[in-house]
Amino acid sequence: QHVIKEWFADYYLHNSDITFDFTQNNKMIVHNNISEPWKVTLIDTGLYTMTGGRIKRIADYLEGEPFLLTYGDGVSDVNIRDLVAFHRSHGKMATITSAQPGGRFGVLDILEDGTITNFKEKKKEDGGWINAGFMVLEPQIMDLIEGDDTVFEKYPLEEAARRGQLNAYRHNGFWQCMDTMREKEKLEELWQSGQAPWKVWK
Numbered sequence: 434q435h436v437i438k439e440w441f442a443d444y445y446l447h448n449s450d451i452t453f454d455f456t457q458n459n460k461m462i463v464h465n466n467i468s469e470p471w472k473v474t475l476i477d478t479g480l481y482t483m484t485g486g487r488i489k490r491i492a493d494y495l496e497g498e499p500f501l502l503t504y505g506d507g508v509s510d511v512n513i514r515d516l517v518a519f520h521r522s523h524g525k526m527a528t529i530t531s532a533q534p535g536g537r538f539g540v541l542d543i544l545e546d547g548t549i550t551n552f553k554e555k556k557k558e559d560g561g562w563i564n565a566g567f568m569v570l571e572p573q574i575m576d577l578i579e580g581d582d583t584v585f586e587k588y589p590l591e592e593a594a595r596r597g598q599l600n601a602y603r604h605n606g607f608w609q610c611m612d613t614m615r616e617k618e619k620l621e622e623l624w625q626s627g628q629a630p631w632k633v634w635k
Contacts, residue, residue: 438475444468473629485583492575497571500619505564508620508631509608511567519602520569527590530567532608565608607631 450464474494488502499520501513511530519529542551557617564586577589593599607630611617623629 434475434477441473441475444541461542479581481630482581483584485578485585485587485589486581488570488585489575489578489583492572495572497572499569499571502568502570507608507610508629509565509567509600510606510630510633511565511604511608512588513567516567516602517569519605520600523600525593525600526571526596527593528569528600529567529590530604530608531601532560532565532604534608534610562603563621565604566610567602567604 445463445466445468448467451466452462452464453461463577476491476494478490482490497557503516509530509532516528516530574589574593577592579588583589590599609616609620609631611620620629624632
């Protein structure tokens with residue numbers, strides 16, 4: 434975590450043109466301000482804290498406001514404004530973006546003797562809807578998180594669903610996780626080619 438904190442601490446320095454004047458008592462002159470209008474809070478949630486516990490530990494920083502949550506292993510072109518608007522429209526405790534990922538493996542039709550009669554890559558629309566990891570949550574979700582050992586994807590989300598307080602925002606655009614080396618290479622290839630669908634910023 435210290436590397437991330439140092440990156441943000443030096444963000445302004447690394448993204449601006451500057452002059453160091455050692456004849457003027459090491460004076461630093463900033464020529465321009467190339468930085469984002471961000472407000473970033475970094476919180477140590479503990480090395481062994483589970484996903485729900487990590488959310489619970491940031492509660493004091495949320496000031497009772499709805500908040501967005503995502504994992505760090507997936508990229509998407511999901512429209513965040515549309516996601517938030519959808520969440521506000523239904524008034525429930527939680528919204529999860531859902532997606533239909535393409536299959537990692539080919540699908541085989543096999544006869545009793547082992548003969549393959551058909552081979553095809555699994556199409557995106559052949560699969561079910563999965564948790565794509567981009568969420569909008571109301572502060573009441575904290576009431577479903579007991580403590581550091583709570584896995585968010587277990588009791589809190591399951592209980593929200595049982596109460597009818599969990600909605601899906603169906604995303605038909607690009608979504609890809611990065612759980613395997615193959616997925617990493619695929620995403621890096623898209624990035625290097627300038628064809629990364631998740632790069633929606635300029």
